[in-house]
Amino acid sequence: MKYKHLRPLLFTLPAECAHSLSIKALKSGFSPAPIKRDIDYAPLKTQLWHLNFPNPVGIAAGFDKNAEVIAPLLGLGFGFVECGTVTPKPQIGNPKPRIFRCPDQRAIINRMGFPGKGVKLFKDNLIHFLNQKPRPEGIIGLNIGMNKDQSDPAADYKLLIQQIGALADYITVNISSPNTAGLRDLQHAAQYTDLIKAVLDARSKYCSEHTPPPLLVKLAPDLNTEQQEALASASLEIGIDGLILTNTTLDRPDALPNKFAGEKGGLSGAPLKDKSTQIIHNFYALTEGKIPIIGVGGIENAKDAYDKIKAGASLVQLYSALVYYGPELVQDIHQGLLDLMHADGYAHISEAIGAAHNEEKT
Numbered sequence: 001m002k003y004k005h006l007r008p009l010l011f012t013l014p015a016e017c018a019h020s021l022s023i024k025a026l027k028s029g030f031s032p033a034p035i036k037r038d039i040d041y042a043p044l045k046t047q048l049w050h051l052n053f054p055n056p057v058g059i060a061a062g063f064d065k066n067a068e069v070i071a072p073l074l075g076l077g078f079g080f081v082e083c084g085t086v087t088p089k090p091q092i093g094n095p096k097p098r099i100f101r102c103p104d105q106r107a108i109i110n111r112m113g114f115p116g117k118g119v120k121l122f123k124d125n126l127i128h129f130l131n132q133k134p135r136p137e138g139i140i141g142l143n144i145g146m147n148k149d150q151s152d153p154a155a156d157y158k159l160l161i162q163q164i165g166a167l168a169d170y171i172t173v174n175i176s177s178p179n180t181a182g183l184r185d186l187q188h189a190a191q192y193t194d195l196i197k198a199v200l201d202a203r204s205k206y207c208s209e210h211t212p213p214p215l216l217v218k219l220a221p222d223l224n225t226e227q228q229e230a231l232a233s234a235s236l237e238i239g240i241d242g243l244i245l246t247n248t249t250l251d252r253p254d255a256l257p258n259k260f261a262g263e264k265g266g267l268s269g270a271p272l273k274d275k276s277t278q279i280i281h282n283f284y285a286l287t288e289g290k291i292p293i294i295g296v297g298g299i300e301n302a303k304d305a306y307d308k309i310k311a312g313a314s315l316v317q318l319y320s321a322l323v324y325y326g327p328e329l330v331q332d333i334h335q336g337l338l339d340l341m342h343a344d345g346y347a348h349i350s351e352a353i354g355a356a357h358n359e360e361k362t
């Protein structure tokens, strides 16, 4: 069954119910996406850090908060799955409703506040996935965050590295969700440096028997020029492995209907697209392409993904567009990326990374 036939039914439900139902459906093996088998993946395979991504399109954090449906998500064609945000203790998050759709603008506002079942269950689910023989192809990122009642953020991030760091292909330190009080303050340069150094120490301590998982930091799109410059230079100095750009925005563009725009929380989907692409562009320039970037925000077709790659992203992720277009979108983006890169004369997708910067110079 095609997603366009399912969508009207799902949209009669509150957004969070539809999401829970999707998780249940994925768990039970149901997939509305027809599997295409005629895509030539060789030009899309991406080697980054020591990891082999089967393709550069991943599912962003927040969809699989408890690491419950990693294998089914890889089965839809995603090259990587970022699970979480996981917090040390279970917590219920903000009162419902807390996810709002705006189909006209293909946008979502959420103020979830990191609801989740906590790291213990997350770890059990992850181990269950990792023990599958053979392990399904694809890369697993673990996105970590702090509990709402934690006054010492570093303690939670260190604990999470201790608990699950060695199981990760890569780790994302989330300091950019707008729905946990004080979280975004960790993006201030001094706090940022202290926190990330502490997390890197924890990684050396607890992941030393393995090739340490790359450590990425996920940032907000709502950073001014000075903040972007400070974070870029701090990131280079500390030596993080990657940046995820970006999380949701607090902006409310004029085109949004008033009722929707009045909801508190982070805005994602199409209205975030250009802003996040600009931030990717800025950080790629500020870091001279030395820190790999995963680009995310408003991607709803291959052109959007390609624009982020040309702005400087080595990999891309999406979430909101899955709600509006369904899982068929994933393979449509793969095929579209191949078409776009071939039209530009590239033999491999990696050749397009940062191409917009060269176009600017010529």
Ligand SMILES: Cc1cc2nc3c(=O)[nH]c(=O)nc-3n(C[C@H](O)[C@H](O)[C@H](O)COP(=O)(O)O)c2cc1C
Pocket: 060, 061, 062, 063, 065, 084, 085, 099, 108, 110, 112, 114, 143, 174, 177, 218, 246, 247, 248, 268, 269, 270, 272, 296, 297, 298, 299, 317, 318, 319, 320, 321
């Ligand atoms: C309902 C919802 C929940 C989210 N939860 C998280 C989260 O737990 N951690 C995180 O880092 N980002 C979270 N995000 C942000 C996404 O990972 C992504 O950065 C953002 O939505 C922009 O991408 P998109 O426009 O493709 O959705 C969430 C987004 C949505 C819509």
